[in-house]
Amino acid sequence: MKRNNKKAIILLSGGLDSATTLAIALKMGFHCYAMTFRYGQRHNIEIDSSRRIAQKMGVIEHRIIDIDLAQFGGSALTDNSINVPMDRAVSGKFNDIPVTYVPARNTIFLSYALAWAEVMGLFDIFIGVNSTDYSGYPDCRSEFVAAFENMANLATAATVEGKGKYTIHTPIINMTKAQIILKGIEIGVDYSLTHSCYCPAENNRPCGHCDSCQLRLKGFAEAGLPDPVKYAD
Amino acid sequence: MKRNNKKAIILLSGGLDSATTLAIALKMGFHCYAMTFRYGQRHNIEIDSSRRIAQKMGVIEHRIIDIDLAQFGGSALTDNSINVPMDRAVSGKFNDIPVTYVPARNTIFLSYALAWAEVMGLFDIFIGVNSTDYSGYPDCRSEFVAAFENMANLATAATVEGKGKYTIHTPIINMTKAQIILKGIEIGVDYSLTHSCYCPAENNRPCGHCDSCQLRLKGFAEAGLPDPVKYAD
Numbered sequence: 001m002k003r004n005n006k007k008a009i010i011l012l013s014g015g016l017d018s019a020t021t022l023a024i025a026l027k028m029g030f031h032c033y034a035m036t037f038r039y040g041q042r043h044n045i046e047i048d049s050s051r052r053i054a055q056k057m058g059v060i061e062h063r064i065i066d067i068d069l070a071q072f073g074g075s076a077l078t079d080n081s082i083n084v085p086m087d088r089a090v091s092g093k094f095n096d097i098p099v100t101y102v103p104a105r106n107t108i109f110l111s112y113a114l115a116w117a118e119v120m121g122l123f124d125i126f127i128g129v130n131s132t133d134y135s136g137y138p139d140c141r142s143e144f145v146a147a148f149e150n151m152a153n154l155a156t157a158a159t160v161e162g163k164g165k166y167t168i169h170t171p172i173i174n175m176t177k178a179q180i181i182l183k184g185i186e187i188g189v190d191y192s193l194t195h196s197c198y199c200p201a202e203n204n205r206p207c208g209h210c211d212s213c214q215l216r217l218k219g220f221a222e223a224g225l226p227d228p229v230k231y232a233d
Numbered sequence: 234m235k236r237n238n239k240k241a242i243i244l245l246s247g248g249l250d251s252a253t254t255l256a257i258a259l260k261m262g263f264h265c266y267a268m269t270f271r272y273g274q275r276h277n278i279e280i281d282s283s284r285r286i287a288q289k290m291g292v293i294e295h296r297i298i299d300i301d302l303a304q305f306g307g308s309a310l311t312d313n314s315i316n317v318p319m320d321r322a323v324s325g326k327f328n329d330i331p332v333t334y335v336p337a338r339n340t341i342f343l344s345y346a347l348a349w350a351e352v353m354g355l356f357d358i359f360i361g362v363n364s365t366d367y368s369g370y371p372d373c374r375s376e377f378v379a380a381f382e383n384m385a386n387l388a389t390a391a392t393v394e395g396k397g398k399y400t401i402h403t404p405i406i407n408m409t410k411a412q413i414i415l416k417g418i419e420i421g422v423d424y425s426l427t428h429s430c431y432c433p434a435e436n437n438r439p440c441g442h443c444d445s446c447q448l449r450l451k452g453f454a455e456a457g458l459p460d461p462v463k464y465a466d
Contacts, residue, residue, distance in 0.1 A: 063304075065301075065304075066301070067300060068298075068299070069348065071296075071298075072348050072349050072352045073352060074351065074352035097390040097393065097394065101390050103347075103348045103351035103352050103389060103390070103391075104344055104345075104347040104348035104351060104388060104389060105348075106388070107344045107347060107348075107384070107385070107388045108341070108344040108345065108348060111337055111340045111341040111344045112337075112341065114336075114337040114340060115302065115305050115336045115337035115338075115340075115341060116305050118307065118336035118337060119305045119306060119307035119336050138387065138388060138389055138390055138392070138393040139388045139389070141387070143387050144384070144387040144388050147380070147383050147384035147387045147388075148384050148388075150380050150383070150384070151340070151377070151380035151381050151383070151384045152340070154371065154374070154376050154377040154380045155337060155339070155340045155371060155372045155377050155380075155381075156336060156337060156371055156372070157330040157334050157336070157371055158336075159371070160330065160371040161330065
């Protein structure tokens with residue numbers, strides 16, 4: 001790939017998908033700025049992972065933004081009274097949108113990325129959404145991302161003044177989890193640094209049973225590789 | 234107007250435009266939930282105004298959300314090193330987007346409103362943007378609002394599951410400031426409660442010289458009414 005020397009913002013959760021997305025952006029030659037949200041998620045241990053990933057992969061600046069989505073609730077990830085589903089079959093798509101969906105989360109994350117992008121004068125934003133192997137999350141679909149991109153290009157002074165045009169990059173949106181892992185390994189992602197579990201055990205080890213763990217384990221199995229992360233007993 | 238008994242969220246800044254928008258929503262029969270942001274604005278006295286307006290006008294719940302847009306800067310409203318322009322001519326539109334534009338602010342505000350709306354199961358959001366008399370703010374234009382509405386209807390579980398369709402209401406978008414004031418007076422808005430100034434004096438009285446004060450004063454003058462707010466000497 002041709003190096004482009006442009007700057008980009010990467011939404012970095014600390015999980016497998018966003019770490020791979022960061023690696024792809026770096027491989028494309030972008031100078032990368034990472035943005036992570038402490039939003040009230042029960043698995044806020046992922047923020048530590050995001051720090052390690054950002055440091056190891058050489059992002060230029062890593063912003064950790066505090067926003068309180070738990071005040072709205074409505075998700076198993078932000079409301080402890082809603083249980084995270086365990087040991088579900090994760091082959092193919094779910095029929096229903098899982099209770100781990102967080103209302104308007106990616107819309108809010110991308111809006112903050114847009115604010116930072118405009119102030120920095122950059123026009124490339126990467127988000128590691130993935131619609132193939134999982135999730136049924138409405139804000140992980142390409143039609144949502146395209147609509148956000150269209151809105152972003154009408155929202156800001158930078159675009160109205162003709163300084164550029166925003167692109168929301170979704171390099172892994174159509175990959176299976178196994179394909180993502182194989183791509184990441186190829187370009188040097190250290191998956192031992194990543195955290196995927198929605199419901200970590202007391203020692204912060206992944207549970208191995210929530211949807212996110214199950215999809216990750218299935219992905220490594222299909223890729224024919226061991227998951228370097230140590231799971232709870 | 235027919236009363237509809239539906240719930241709506243109103244973005245309430247504490248200024249003249251959003252107070253009028255709230256009054257219009259109430260007049261339409263909506264049960265109103267107000268949302269105000271403490272975002273790092275230099276005129277955070279407007280939050281006190283929003284509280285008084287919400288209380289007096291009878292909103293069911295008023296959420297004040299803390300978000301830190303000052304961390305990004307890029308606006309005279311969030312960065313004290315950028316001066317608020319004073320004593321500019323405010324007849325018609327400005328040629329340039331003013332430095333009081335806050336990058337992606339309305340995108341972020343509407344994204345939070347969308348999150349709250351989805352959790353509450355409501356589909357009507359009001360924002361008091363106004364494109365006629367002023368501002369050149371890109372995120373006050375109808376094309377931005379339409380694009381946000383389109384995106385919102387792709388972003389959420391509520392719409393994907395067919396529970397409803399979001400409408401972003403902008404009842405004053407095409408009114409002049411004088412028309413807004415006359416409409417507000419007609420439906421009982423108490424403008425003595427509102428705060429418009431970007432750059433209040435030490436006693437929190439409006440300066441009378443920033444764009445926002447100038448537009449307000451011009452609006453009251455054109456409406457042939459006195460502004461009930463007391464300005465700094």
